[in-house]
Amino acid sequence: MQKKGVAILGSTGSIGTQALEVIRAYPDRFDLQVITAQSNARLLIEQAKQFQPNAVVIGDEEKYQEVKDALFSEDIHVYAGAQALCQVVEFHEVHVILTALVGYAGLKPTLAAIEAGKDIALANKETLVVAGELVTERARAKGSNIYPVDSEHSAIFQCLTGEFHNPIEKIYLTASGGPFRGWKANALKNVTPMQALKHPNWSMGAKITIDSASMMNKGLEVIEAKWLFGLKAEQIDVIVHPQSIVHSLVQFQDGSIKAQMGLPDMKLPIQFALTYPDRLKTDFPRFNFLDYPQLTFEPADKETFRNLQLAYDALEAGGTKACALNAANEVSVQLFLEEKIGFLDIARINEKVFLETPFITNPTYEDYVETDRIARELAGL
């Protein structure tokens, strides 16, 4: 079997490092071609020495010399800057790009990869939130497959395997509810970044952990699901499931529901996105029903966690609304992490920017870029 050439954008992050574990476990299957980081030169250098990719990219150009010097005696190409990400994804030897970088920065290299006809293993949900219509249209035109990595969307995808000709009636995205499940506005007012960064079931990067605490993550996932599976807002339901064992569910037209279950471990969806349609043997711990005699489900509180409602509103409105919401959220989360605003200000800023950013119904790529810029400016004020 020909090895699959893999590029990992964001190899030093939570998804990126777990993807490297998957790559390491199947040397006959994968050929790691490219790894990239934004500023963590030390870890990027260590990974490059260990995995010997064809090329590395460091986003922060000031760290180029450090990486270049450290890899001087290795047979590895070193590049720097955001533009280099768009070039390395086009390499002939790269078959699939795992987008494990965070935020809007994923959009341009993902589009470049699609234009080059490559497959995408998509962790970077913000790309589909910002420009889902454009990205999925280009992927169809270029015959490039988008395989979900997000655990909920991987679950839906796994439930759909063998069912692609059967229409979906609706899907249920499960949500853990995060560290503040059941809390009301009064208690949320004073929570600190430290508290919000403690997720009960998953260990992830800082931005998505805050998004999970504020329910923005589930909102982004609702929009992500629309574009991945071609659904309408009313076909997507969110259900809170604190144990994070049922990763999501699909209901078909005959009323039958399929669920995908397992212990929470991102390595499984990462691996499935890279090996679909095959399932490779793993030694991950197995789920034991008797350890979880009660799996529970409750409604999501869209009133307290406004972000989830805003995401549905963005989905209904279409055009550039979700792009504006995403940009506002990237800024407000950063401000919260820097302790410049309170937890409830995240949704407050998001809503304000959502309402105030000029709206474009049928956006071009340039319209998304401009909307992102304006929304960031409004959010920072």
Ligand code: NDP
């Ligand atoms: P992390 O913050 O842990 O890692 C982000 C990675 O992207 C790092 O390698 C970082 O480099 C790099 N990076 C950051 N900013 C930029 C930029 N502007 N340009 C290029 N590269 C950049 O994030 P996660 O791994 O948690 O998340 C990655 C994506 O996957 C997100 O979109 C997230 O929503 C999604 N996701 C994550 C899950 C998880 O379990 N973590 C689950 C489902 C989805 P450096 O280390 O140098 O900063």
Ligand code: MG
């Ligand atoms: Mg998820």
